[in-house]
Amino acid sequence: MKKKICVVVASRANYGRVKSVMRAVQESPDLELQLIVGASTLLERFGRAIDVIKADGFTPLRSIYYVVEGETLSTQAKSTGMGIVELTTAFEDLKPDMVVTVADRFETMATAVAATYLNIPLVHLQGGEVSGNIDDRVRHAITKLADVHFVASEMSAERVISMGENPRYVFNYGCPAIDLLCDIDLSLDPRDMKKYQGVGKPVDWSKPYILMLQHPVTTAYGHGFEQVSETLEALKLVKDIQKIVMWPNIDAGSDHVSKGIRHFRENNMDAPIFYFKNFPPEDYARVLNNAVCCVGNSSSFIREGSFLGAPVVLVGDRQQGREHGNNIAFSNYERNQISDLIMKQLEHGRYKSDKRFGVGKAGSRIAEELTKLIL
Missing domain, CATH: 3.40.50.2000 (Glycogen Phosphorylase B;)
Known part of the structure; x- marks a missing residue:
């Protein structure tokens, strides 16, 4: 049996x-x-x-x-x-x-x-x-x-x-998330990625982009709006490169973060930013792998990002104290520090793959x- x-x-x-x-x-x-x-x-x-x-x-x-x-x-x-x-x-x-x-x-x-x-x-x-x-x-x-x-x-x-x-x-x-990275072709097919719907300026998948994913911090409930707003303003300071922003998870404070994203979007309609709800695991791995820099506080930036050698600016204290690779640069919730670290990560480029996970x-x-x- x-x-x-x-x-x-x-x-x-x-x-x-x-x-x-x-x-x-x-x-x-x-x-x-x-x-x-x-x-x-x-x-x-x-x-x-x-x-x-x-x-x-x-x-x-x-x-x-x-x-x-x-x-x-x-x-x-x-x-x-x-x-x-x-x-x-x-x-x-x-x-x-x-x-x-x-x-x-x-x-x-x-x-x-x-x-x-x-x-x-x-x-x-x-x-x-x-x-x-x-x-x-x-x-x-x-x-x-x-x-x-x-x-x-x-x-x-x-x-x-x-x-x-x-x-x-x-x-x-x-x-097990690393298994997906090893089992698939991590290159992006721009034609295939067109199937995903979102709002904002459409992504040219053949050109460089920054990926942002920022979740609420439950122990800082009520501050999600200003926290995500600082990160979005930091992205705005990084000129001449398109950005992809994903919506947060369902943790307490998600509405505050979502409100911050919507408020920024409505006031920056011409910004080269496209907003997505979700990707299947394999395509998310491809989006993560091909980003020139990842910004926010997703654990995927630490785990899969370290394995892929993706440059990351980790914002805030949601992942404070977490084991991580050399690809992580830590920032507080201040737009100038975030944007400065993004520029440094863009200049650095890819990191060596870290297989600790x-x-x-x-x-x-x-x-x-x-x-x-x-x-």
Whole structure:
């Protein structure tokens, strides 16, 4: 009988982090993939990642809405509670042998609590990392709930073990997101990229561009508008190069960041900036790889960016204290400092690839380990 592995995907970013694991589980003769898709993956304003997931050949057994409208601290807590309720029902129906959850978000916490209280072994990806946001505390809480840990770096493995976790169940196979970078052609086809719709000045994909992706900082709730405005004004100071701006994730404060982007857009209609909601994981990897500089606070700039050697200006304290490669230049929320660092990164160009977060094949190695685990 196949071992049932239930993977919960509840954000566009986490899909990219777990896709190669899902594929390896799906292809394994010893494992059965049970997929639950929920939260912002179902929402149009966050790009409906569920459409990408289905197009990739995955069939969700449950699609669960549990996002409370508002993107405030209160709604984030309530969404976590709703997620626990809804996921508990789904797990009871599906009766998985293991539940897989990723990283550090509120949806991840809901998955972890529901599985733990049902006595279902919990598999956690990307534990043991440090960041300067509430995610830091959430990630470590999930580590203590989890039974099995697939970390993304040696430093993370050491941290998880130092937290008292059994070394027998701590595995460093790297980050599955790196698998995508190794498995595809990372060049951009301008003709193919025209299919993506957005607003602003259309991108000439054959010419250099800067990629910006800035999420709200939950521990600095209420300051997202001015924070993202400073970054956008910094982009404006960098002349004669087009920019791509992506919309933030669903964390508390997302509305403030989105408002800042819309306000800037309406007052700078002639700026060479194009605004996108979302890309599938492979095309996002291509967009990231071909950017001459990345600006903002996305963890992808640290993880995939380090592997690709992409020049990055990391803004603010959302990723404070996080393990990173030499491609990162840190800035505060001040437009002149941000723009100065962008210019320095443009002058520097590409960095040497840093493989601290893996070299590919994490998904297949994780799936192989799942077949052998007895809990």
